[in-house]
Amino acid sequence: MKTADVLIIGGGIIGCSIALELSRAGVQVLLLERDRIGCEASGEAAGMLAPQAEGLSPGPFLDLCLKSREMFDPLQEVLKEETGIDIEYVRSGVLFLLFTEEDEILAKRMFEEQRGRGLTVEWWDRQQLLEAEPHVTPEVRGALCLPDDHQVQNARMVRALALLGARRGVQLVEGSAVTGIVRDRDRVIGVRSLTETYHAGKVVVAAGAWSGGIGQLLNQDIPIRPARGQLLSVETGGNFSRHILYSGKGYVTPWPNGEVVVGSTIEFVGFEKQITVAGIGELLTMARRLVPALASRPILRTWSGFRPWTPDELPYLGAVPGSPGLYIASGHGRNGILLAPVTGQLMAELLRDEHPSLSLDPFRLDR
Numbered sequence: 001m002k003t004a005d006v007l008i009i010g011g012g013i014i015g016c017s018i019a020l021e022l023s024r025a026g027v028q029v030l031l032l033e034r035d036r037i038g039c040e041a042s043g044e045a046a047g048m049l050a051p052q053a054e055g056l057s058p059g060p061f062l063d064l065c066l067k068s069r070e071m072f073d074p075l076q077e078v079l080k081e082e083t084g085i086d087i088e089y090v091r092s093g094v095l096f097l098l099f100t101e102e103d104e105i106l107a108k109r110m111f112e113e114q115r116g117r118g119l120t121v122e123w124w125d126r127q128q129l130l131e132a133e134p135h136v137t138p139e140v141r142g143a144l145c146l147p148d149d150h151q152v153q154n155a156r157m158v159r160a161l162a163l164l165g166a167r168r169g170v171q172l173v174e175g176s177a178v179t180g181i182v183r184d185r186d187r188v189i190g191v192r193s194l195t196e197t198y199h200a201g202k203v204v205v206a207a208g209a210w211s212g213g214i215g216q217l218l219n220q221d222i223p224i225r226p227a228r229g230q231l232l233s234v235e236t237g238g239n240f241s242r243h244i245l246y247s248g249k250g251y252v253t254p255w256p257n258g259e260v261v262v263g264s265t266i267e268f269v270g271f272e273k274q275i276t277v278a279g280i281g282e283l284l285t286m287a288r289r290l291v292p293a294l295a296s297r298p299i300l301r302t303w304s305g306f307r308p309w310t311p312d313e314l315p316y317l318g319a320v321p322g323s324p325g326l327y328i329a330s331g332h333g334r335n336g337i338l339l340a341p342v343t344g345q346l347m348a349e350l351l352r353d354e355h356p357s358l359s360l361d362p363f364r365l366d367r
C-alpha cells in the first residue's frame with residue numbers, strides 16, 4: 001500500500017499547481033492522473049489570463065482572479081529557470097471590441113467599475129483601434145483596451161508545473177484512475193485504483209469536469225458538469241493582431257507561433273467531445289466578423305475540451321463538508337488557467353492547516 005501526506009486526484013493544471021506548492025513546503029504528495037498529465041481542459045484551453053475582459057464585477061471572485069494574474073510573472077521566471085520550459089507568458093493585452101449600443105453600455109459599466117477598482121482600462125475610439133490593429137473590421141465602433149490582461153501557453157505550463165513538482169518530490173502516477181474512496185467511518189483516508197490502494201492524511205479532488213463523478217463514489221453531491229468548448233486555429237504567419245481580440249461572441253487570440261486561436265463555444269452536451277458543423281460554423285462567423293482577412297487563411301486544426309462548470313460559475317475551494325479528510329479544488333469554469341497559481345497557493349495553505357491568505361468562504365462547496 002502506498003502512502004502520502006496529501007493525495008491529489010487529477011493531473012490538470014489545478015492538481016499540478018497544488019502539488020507544486022505543497023512540495024515547496026516539504027509535504028509528501030502523491031498525484032493520481034487516470035490518463036496523462038494535462039491531457040484534458042488544461043492542455044486544451046486558449047490560455048487567456050483575462051479577468052478584466054470577462055467583465056467580472058468587484059467582489060471576492062475578481063479579487064481571486066487579480067491575485068492570480070499577478071502571480072504569473074514571477075512564476076514563469078521560476079518555471080523557466082528551474083525546468084527550462086518557457087510557458088510563453090505574453091503581455092499582449094486584450095481589446096474588448098464594441099459593435100453595438102449594448103456593447104457600449106456594457107463597456108461603460110466595465111470601464112467605471114474597473115477604474116473604480118484601480119485597474120488600468122482605456123477607452124479607444126474607432127480610429128485609435130484601427131491604427132493599432134489594421135486588420136480589425138472597420139464596422140467596429142471602438143474598444144476597451146485592457147493592457148494588463150495577458151496570455152500563456154497552458155499546455156507548456158502544466159508540463160512545467162508537473163516537472164518542477166516531480167523534481168521537488170511529488171510522486172506523479174499517470175494511467176491510474178481513482179475508482180473508489182477509502183474511509184474510516186466518516187473520515188476519508190485514501191483512494192483505490194483498479195490495481196492499488198493508497199492511504200493519505202488528506203485527499204484533494206481536482207478532477208476537473210469529472211469531479212462530480214468522484215463525489216458519487218461517496219454519495220457526495222459535487223454539482224460540476226462539463227461545458228464543452230470547441231476551438232480552431234488559423235495559420236496567419238503572425239501578422240494579424242498584436243492584442244487578443246475579445247467580443248461578446250468569442251475571441252481571436254494570436255499565439256507566439258503565428259497561429260491565431262478562435263474560440264470558443266459553451267455547450268452542455270455531456271462528455272461528447274465531437275467537433276460539430278454548428279460549433280465550428282459559429283466560430284468562423286465570429287472570427288470573420290472581427291477580422292475579415294482571416295477568411296483567406298488556412299485552418300490548421302480544431303479541438304474541444306470540457307470546462308468544469310458549477311451552477312453559479314464560481315469554483316469550489318476548500319474542505320468537503322461531512323467528509324473529514326476530503327478537500328476540493330475544482331469548478332474553475334472558463335478561468336482555470338488564470339486561477340491555477342492562486343488555487344495552488346491557497347489550497348496548499350489550507351492543507352498545511354494555515355489560514356489561507358484570501359478567504360475561501362465565498363468558494364465553499366456548501367455556499
Ligand SMILES: Cc1cc2nc3c(=O)[nH]c(=O)nc-3n(C[C@H](O)[C@H](O)[C@H](O)COP(=O)(O)OP(=O)(O)OC[C@H]3O[C@@H](n4cnc5c(N)ncnc54)[C@H](O)[C@@H]3O)c2cc1C
Nearest residue numbers: 010012013014034042046048178208229305335336337338
Ligand atoms: C475550450 C476551452 C478554452 C478555455 N480557455 C481558457 C482560457 O483562455 N483561460 C483560462 O483561464 N481558462 C480557460 N479554460 C478553462 C480551463 O481550461 C479549465 O478551467 C482548467 O483547465 C481546469 O483545470 P483542472 O485541472 O480543474 O481540470 P482538467 O484539466 O480537466 O484536469 C482534470 C484531470 O483529472 C483527471 N481525472 C478525471 N477523473 C479522474 C479519476 N477518476 N482519477 C484520476 N484522474 C482523473 C483527468 O484525466 C484530467 O487530466 C478553457 C477551457 C476550455 C475547454
